Amino acid sequence: MNLLLVGDANSIFFVEYVKALKKIMNIKVFVYSPEPDKKLYSEYPYDEVYFDGFSQNKLTKIKFLGAILGPFLLYRNFRKFIRKTNNKFDIIHVHWLRAAWVIEPVLFKRFSNKFFVTFWGGELEKMELLHSHDFYLKRLGKILKCADYCVGSPAFFNGRLLKLYPSIKDKCCYGYYGSSIIELLSNKETTRKEAKMLLNIPPSKVTVLLGYSGKKIHRHLDLLNYISANESFNKYKDTIHFVLPMTRGASDSYIEEIESKLKEIGCTFTMIKNTYQTDDDVATLRIATDIAFQVTEFDGLSNSIKEILCAGTILISGDWYPTYSTLKEDGFHYLEVNSVHEAVEIFYNVLPDFDSYKISFEANKNVAKTKYSWSECIKPWAALYNKCNK
Known part of the structure; x- marks a missing residue:
């Protein structure tokens, strides 16, 4: 054929x-x-x-x-x-x-x-x-x-x-x-602490993923502006470590704009750019991520989101994706919001009770492992x- x-x-x-x-x-x-x-x-x-x-x-x-x-x-x-x-x-x-x-x-x-x-x-x-x-x-x-x-x-x-x-x-x-990444996650014994250390992230920090690529549809700047403008920001500023994978879809000028904003607000951050990530690299990144924002303008149920959930990451996601009903049918749990602004409000609700949220999201690790291979x-x-x- x-x-x-x-x-x-x-x-x-x-x-x-x-x-x-x-x-x-x-x-x-x-x-x-x-x-x-x-x-x-x-x-x-x-x-x-x-x-x-x-x-x-x-x-x-x-x-x-x-x-x-x-x-x-x-x-x-x-x-x-x-x-x-x-x-x-x-x-x-x-x-x-x-x-x-x-x-x-x-x-x-x-x-x-x-x-x-x-x-x-x-x-x-x-x-x-x-x-x-x-x-x-x-x-x-x-x-x-x-x-x-x-x-x-x-x-x-x-x-x-x-x-x-x-x-x-x-x-x-x-x-x-x-997803070959989900297959890797199913067998990988790396802990979240170890994964953070592999990425040179302080293990005590709460890693916050802003989107899964460098495309503007992930609204990186909107998220950074809302997070830094919130009245609770100064309380958690030294706790937050932003992670931004900018390996796909980002222009040099956009990357510079995001970097400038990150330096301005003063949180530590890891930006992944100008490099090719292997499956193992991506799996390590998924494990190292504590909280992830998914507030793109649109999404067709990206594998990246499935990987994030299978890694036990706390996902804050927009409620405007029609295909995400599949995730619920499969048994995944995540936090739904109706705007970028509400996503940031929920984020600041999660931080004071971070350990409890971590435990509840661990259950996602066991959902549909074989189904997504x-x-x-x-x-x-x-x-x-x-x-x-x-």
Whole structure:
């Protein structure tokens, strides 16, 4: 079977997804990546991979105009690529529905026997085409009509997606991404104190994670402003140690802005930047984290959140994520808030009773360990691929 995946080939999810798939299927995997090669791996598990350089085009750098032209430049590049392959794939599977992919949906059908799509979160909230979210949603309906299957989280389908596009109900198939980090956490004997010491964090400090990447959607500055402006800040200033993983999605200027703010408010901090983190590095970070904020504008149930919960971290999360109902169904416990401001208020409620909260969140360590392993999560994806190949 020949499978073409369309998505970020640098993504750890893509890498682990293909590794797991190849363990149980006889499959040849091609990848078209809109992102350039970030040299994160010495080798990739793909049979062939094409890294697009559209984001390096000077036209994409032009303010306002670049946002309009970008999707069309990417679409043009993909169209050239797919025509050059001179190959009709058994399956084309698009992960994350960028604006470029809704421009000419029939293109995917023309070069595949079966066409799949998977949502990663944010498409229904933020994606735009020609600076219009409504126009993107209209075109999204076209690509969903072309798709043979929509694969992803049950909570996502049962939320806004099916309300907007009820006709796709019979196309929805449920699949989850696994996590090699959770598998590591299940077997790792490192204590929280030891993990902090490995990261040069004083063990007596309360480590506070501000988001799981360097993307602005994590609202790092808002969190820092609210935390430092709270009347309880001076009482806990010497207790707090901020942790910010800025290895993905952060520009140099944004990192400098965050660093400047951290130095201004005076708490100790660890910022992870300009480095590649192994699975073991990430697992150590998860164990070392006492409290985590998840107040992104949107999220498609990131594996990072599952990892944070499986590490026994106290999670303060927004209540505006439709896919997070899956976490509750699996038995995870976390603190829900309706705004960034309320998240900080809850944070200052947790600190005086920190030890009690720690004990209650330890129970999350035993929830769904095997369910989130790649060996389990890959099964429904592989079954669907095999079904389409008969």
